[in-house]
Amino acid sequence: MSQEHVIEIFDKEGNSLGAIIDAEAWPAIKPILAREFGLFSKQGPEAKPEPMQDWEYLLQYWDFPYPPDYDVACGHCGQQTENWSKDDPRLFRLRAASLSGLVTFICQKCNARIIKKHFKNEILTETHPYLDDKDALKEARYNTSAK
Numbered sequence: 179m180s181q182e183h184v185i186e187i188f189d190k191e192g193n194s195l196g197a198i199i200d201a202e203a204w205p206a207i208k209p210i211l212a213r214e215f216g217l218f219s220k221q222g223p224e225a226k227p228e229p230m231q232d233w234e235y236l237l238q239y240w241d242f243p244y245p246p247d248y249d250v251a252c253g254h255c256g257q258q259t260e261n262w263s264k265d266d267p268r269l270f271r272l273r274a275a276s277l278s279g280l281v282t283f284i285c286q287k288c289n290a291r292i293i294k295k296h297f298k299n300e301i302l303t304e305t306h307p308y309l310d311d312k313d314a315l316k317e318a319r320y321n322t323s324a325k
């Protein structure tokens with residue numbers, strides 16, 4: 179990147195105040211800011227990043243007698259996808275994934291929590307509407323078994 183794409187700004191004492199990035203350089207910079215600082219996401223900065231590492235672990239140690247499944251359907255508002263990881267923007271955001279096969283998504287349309295439980299012979303899907311999200315006991319139990 180040539181110098182003229184980025185103009186650094188200093189105060190009178192020479193302390194760095196920041197930088198101005200021109201329109202040509204911006205598309206290259208923006209994804210880095212998004213990745214490093216969680217900026218520009220539709221959910222705002224307070225949205226937790228998806229735990230993709232956990233999902234990768236689950237795939238890596240997948241020992242169920244069927245291939246990994248990528249379809250997600252919301253039992254509350256009916257939104258569905260064939261492959262949540264390919265949706266851009268996401269229809270469902272990954273909230274949690276554990277080696278035990280418990281995968282949780284948040285429906286981006288109605289905020290419901292979709293829990294996919296992978297067992298040897300079947301996959302059970304539960305939808306918890308957003309209002310029921312305060313079921314702390316249940317959540318705690320899931321977390322314990324997941325770790």
Ligand SMILES: [Zn+2]
Pocket residue numbers: 252253254255256257285286287288289290
């Ligand atoms: Zn939904």
